Amino acid sequence: MKTYKLPKDKFPNFINFLSNKGNLYGPVKQKDQHSFEQVNEYSEMDFNYQRTILGIKKFLTPPRYITQKFDSESVEDIFPQSETNIVLGIHPCDIHAVKILDKLFLDNIKDPYYESRRNNLILVGHSCLPDKNCICQSTGTDIVEDGFDLFLTELENHYLVWVGSSKGLYLIASAENLFSEDITKEDIAEYIRWQKSRSEMFETSIPFKYMPDIIHLNYDSDVWDEFGDKCLSCGVCSLVCPTCNCFNVEDKIVMSADKGVRERMLDSCTLPGYSLVAGGHDFRPNRTQRIKLYYTHKLKEYIGKWGQPACVGCGRCVSYCPVDINVVTISQALFSDVYEEMVCDNNE
Amino acid sequence: MWSREHKPIVGVFGFSGCAGDQLAILHMEDALVDFFTSADIKFFHMAQSHQEVPEVDIALVEGSINTSKQLEELKEIRQKAKIVVSLGTCACYGGIQYLGSNEDVFKERMEYVYGKEGKNPEFLDLIGQPQAAEPISKYIKVDVMIPGCPIAPENFIPIYTKLISGLIPQKYPYPVCVECKFKDNDCFLLKGKYCLGPVTAAGCDAICPSIDVSCVGCFGPYEGSNYPSMIDKLMEIGLTEEEAKRKLRMFGGDVLEKNLDGDN
Numbered sequence: 001m002k003t004y005k006l007p008k009d010k011f012p013n014f015i016n017f018l019s020n021k022g023n024l025y026g027p028v029k030q031k032d033q034h035s036f037e038q039v040n041e042y043s044e045m046d047f048n049y050q051r052t053i054l055g056i057k058k059f060l061t062p063p064r065y066i067t068q069k070f071d072s073e074s075v076e077d078i079f080p081q082s083e084t085n086i087v088l089g090i091h092p093c094d095i096h097a098v099k100i101l102d103k104l105f106l107d108n109i110k111d112p113y114y115e116s117r118r119n120n121l122i123l124v125g126h127s128c129l130p131d132k133n134c135i136c137q138s139t140g141t142d143i144v145e146d147g148f149d150l151f152l153t154e155l156e157n158h159y160l161v162w163v164g165s166s167k168g169l170y171l172i173a174s175a176e177n178l179f180s181e182d183i184t185k186e187d188i189a190e191y192i193r194w195q196k197s198r199s200e201m202f203e204t205s206i207p208f209k210y211m212p213d214i215i216h217l218n219y220d221s222d223v224w225d226e227f228g229d230k231c232l233s234c235g236v237c238s239l240v241c242p243t244c245n246c247f248n249v250e251d252k253i254v255m256s257a258d259k260g261v262r263e264r265m266l267d268s269c270t271l272p273g274y275s276l277v278a279g280g281h282d283f284r285p286n287r288t289q290r291i292k293l294y295y296t297h298k299l300k301e302y303i304g305k306w307g308q309p310a311c312v313g314c315g316r317c318v319s320y321c322p323v324d325i326n327v328v329t330i331s332q333a334l335f336s337d338v339y340e341e342m343v344c345d346n347n348e
Numbered sequence: 349m350w351s352r353e354h355k356p357i358v359g360v361f362g363f364s365g366c367a368g369d370q371l372a373i374l375h376m377e378d379a380l381v382d383f384f385t386s387a388d389i390k391f392f393h394m395a396q397s398h399q400e401v402p403e404v405d406i407a408l409v410e411g412s413i414n415t416s417k418q419l420e421e422l423k424e425i426r427q428k429a430k431i432v433v434s435l436g437t438c439a440c441y442g443g444i445q446y447l448g449s450n451e452d453v454f455k456e457r458m459e460y461v462y463g464k465e466g467k468n469p470e471f472l473d474l475i476g477q478p479q480a481a482e483p484i485s486k487y488i489k490v491d492v493m494i495p496g497c498p499i500a501p502e503n504f505i506p507i508y509t510k511l512i513s514g515l516i517p518q519k520y521p522y523p524v525c526v527e528c529k530f531k532d533n534d535c536f537l538l539k540g541k542y543c544l545g546p547v548t549a550a551g552c553d554a555i556c557p558s559i560d561v562s563c564v565g566c567f568g569p570y571e572g573s574n575y576p577s578m579i580d581k582l583m584e585i586g587l588t589e590e591e592a593k594r595k596l597r598m599f600g601g602d603v604l605e606k607n608l609d610g611d612n
Contacts, residue, residue: 031560032539035532053532063530232546232581233572234525236535250518253509255382258352260509266530271522272572287574322537322546323581 001145004161004172004179005187006152011159012042015088017175022084022122025059027052036087047089047154050131051314055094055242059085060101060117063239063266067113067249071259078261079116089126092144093136093314097242098123099147103306104245113264122167125151130202135328136313137199138208155190204318206331207342212300212309214334219296223333228288230323235268237325238294240316244268269294295330356405356512359391360435361425363411363418364481365443368498369436370394370410376501387512403428406511409484412438412445417476419487426488431511434483434490435504437497437568441601445481449605454480483602492517495549497566497599503551521549521571524563528554536562540585544595547573565596569603 006014018024019040026045028037034049036058054063066078105114125148136142144151149168152159161179163169172179207214218224238244248267253260267274270290275283284290302310317326332339362370370393376383383389390402393410401421407429413419426432434440448454458478472478484490492511494504510517524545528535531554536543544565545557551567575596582592597604 030532031534033532033534053529053534058532230574230577230580232523232525232574232577234523234546236525236529239526239529248520250506250520251515252506253513253515255379255386255505255509255512258513266526268522268526271520271526273520287572320535320538322535323577 002163002169002181003183004163004181005183006159006161006179008154008158010178011152014175014178015042015045017178018086018088018124018171021171021174022086024086024088026088036089045089047126049089050128050134051091051316051319053240053316053320055240055314055316056087056090056098056121056123057101057242057245059087059121060098060105060114061245061247061264061266062117064263065113066261066263068262069259070251070262071257077112079113080120082116083120084122085120086122086124088124090123090148091128091314092125093134093139093141093312094242095123095125095144095147095151096136096141096312097314100243100306100308100310100312101245102147122171123148123150124168125162127151127153127198129198131315132203133315133318134202134313135204135206135208135315135318137202138204138206139309139311139313140208141312142199142202143195153191153194155187155194158187160187160191204315204328205343206328207335207339208309208311208313208331210342211331211334212303214331215296215300218334219292221334223336224288224292226333227291227325227330228286231270231287231291231325232323233270233272233287233290234322235271237317237321238268238270239266240320241298242312242314242316243298243310246274269297291325295327299327352513356387356514357390357403358387358406358408358512359402359404359425359429360389360393360395360408361391361401361410361421362393363409363422363439363484364414364445365411365436365438366498367394367410369439369496372496372498372501372504373408376505379501379505386509401425401428405429406431406433408433408435408508409439410435412442412481413479413484413487414445414481415476415478417474419479420476422484422487431491432484432488433492433494433508433511434485435494436499437495437566437599437601438481439484440490440493440495441568441599441603442481442483443497443601444598446483446601446605447597449480449482451480486602494551495568496551497568500552500555502553523570523572524548524550524552524554524557524567526550527552528557528563530554531558533557537581537585542582542585542587542595544578546570546581547575547578547596548599565599567599569600569607573607575604575607 024039025036026039027034027049029046035052105111148164151162246267247264250263298310335342401424407425437443507517527550543562545563548565549567549570579592
């Protein structure tokens with residue numbers, strides 16, 4: 001992996017240069033909230049943001065998209081146009097989330113609709129500082145070593161630019177005069193100090209490494225009923241979760257003719273009807289069962305299948321659940337009296 | 349491969365309400381020609397002169413039932429229709445007028461308007477005896493519900509086209525919050541403002557929250573609603589219990605009546 005140095009005042013130039021290489025997307029402030037939106041230039045973006053509501057899954061498994069069109073004779077797959085979409089300002093947690101989605105959609109059986117979107121995507125990461133809802137340090141996803149094309153760490157006067165792929169290297173190589181390879185001892189020292197001060201800024205910590213076992217032991221605990229009583233079944237936790245990707249499939253028919261489209265829509269396991277099967281049986285008719293499914297799948301079952309839990313500590317569930325059910329309150333409830341001790345232990 | 353077998357006969361019927369759902373159909377300008385050519389529209393209360401109720405494959409029924417004559421006509425529609433669809437929140441749940449459906453409230457208001465002797469004006473012979481507003485499902489079997497105040501074309505069209513194609517529309521309940529998050533919208537409840545998104549059926553594409561207006565629940569109740577927790581949440585942001593319940597009842601009709609167990 002190569003690293004470069006980009007003076008801060010050259011960053012807008014680099015972004016303007018990137019706008020000739022593909023469609024640009026970046027964090028845009030809208031009212032009180034940031035979201036990844038298409039932009040034309042540097043000034044439209046705000047890199048000093050905490051989190052967007054929807055993460056990068058917005059580009060990979062969009063909330064609603066058409067996968068096929070059909071008529072009475074034939075079925076045809078619909079893929080997005082082949083083009084380059086460059087997403088800027090992605091935090092480490094969101095890059096970890098894309099790595100998890102990549103495993104799921106591309107490792108065993110490739111999902112062609114995901115793959116076509118993924119191939120169009122160039123990920124440009126950006127360093128961040130945590131707020132009280134960030135728990136990526138506990139989940140071990142506060143630093144990212146791969147999965148991006150470029151990653152920019154913002155220091156006092158310049159960015160350190162990490163190259164993660166040949167696509168990323170190509171972007172740098174074609175704007176060569178903006179970058180230097182002259183990384184000094186002072187730069188390295190500054191980077192280390194920055195990392196250290198960042199790691200000391202985390203306010204919230206959860207005993208994440210013990211979670212799988214504790215969830216297992218608590219499988220029949222009353223704790224789940226308490227959350228079930230409170231849960232609004234609104235689906236927000238999983239819709240904002242950057243690794244949640246379940247979708248529902250629906251056919252939409254055109255009114256005037258015998259043809260239509262097949263659409264995928266983001267789904268949520270906390271909604272009633274998620275576990276309803278043909279014949280009318282619902283495996284999880286109540287909220288307690290559904291909230292338990294959500295957290296056991298995310299924090300425990302996922303490990304068995306994919307080698308790691310599906311939480312990247314982005315803090316979206318902490319920030320956006322209207323009734324305060326999230327990975328922090330769940331772990332507090334499951335660990336109960338020993339929570340504080342375990343938090344300390346996890347951080348050592 | 350699938351194809352339509354025949355052109356179905358459709359009737360659009362209207363009872364008590366603002367007629368906004370029939371109007372919403374007539375306002376679907378891009379789809380209007382398709383609407384009138386893809387099925388044989390034998391009856392359309394708002395668009396045609398009144399006539400006898402015909403035999404239809406699909407009856408789209410708008411409005412709540414407020415008089416004895418409406419009730420007779422509703423029963424006739426059920427007999428003559430293969431599929432009955434309740435169109436709009438009034439037909440599905442009783443609508444705003446359901447707020448006056450409590451027996452005492454209804455009696456009091458009748459007396460207030462028409463006098464204690466209960467003397468009804470002559471036109472009541474024409475429309476029948478008034479009765480408290482009820483959703484059509486109170487009296488007849490309803491096959492499909494398409495709520496909305498008014499209905500949203502993007503929700504109505506996919507369901508309707510399945511029906512005229514002889515397919516069964518998929519009923520998958522989810523609240524406004526789902527569509528709201530699809531649009532990257534911030535949450536009112538988290539900012540301390542009331543919003544009924546979590547207890548309201550989706551279908552509107554979160555149109556109000558997307559222009560910074562709280563959801564008032566016009567698509568009627570979401571099947572997965574957790575009312576006690578919602579009331580707690582509304583009280584947490586400063587509403588009294590009574591105010592919270594009043595907001596829930598506004599478009600909640602008979603469903604909220606059952607769920608709030610008759611309290612105020």
